[in-house]
Amino acid sequence: MFGWAITFLIVAIIAGVFGFAGAAGTAAWIAKALFAVGLVVFLALLVGGRRPPAP
Secondary structure, rough: OHHHHHHHHHHHHHHHHOOOHHHHHHHHHHHOOOOOHHHHHHHHHHHOOOOOOOO
């Protein structure tokens, strides 16, 4: 999830450098959304933790 967020961030930076403001804004928004989702999933898994297998 974080890998895709970084990919879209790089795409946004490159698009911004070349002047594609619409594409850069969209890619940046997608990167932020993926980062937020990844963070929520990470925290949920961190709180859930590993449970020992049921006997």
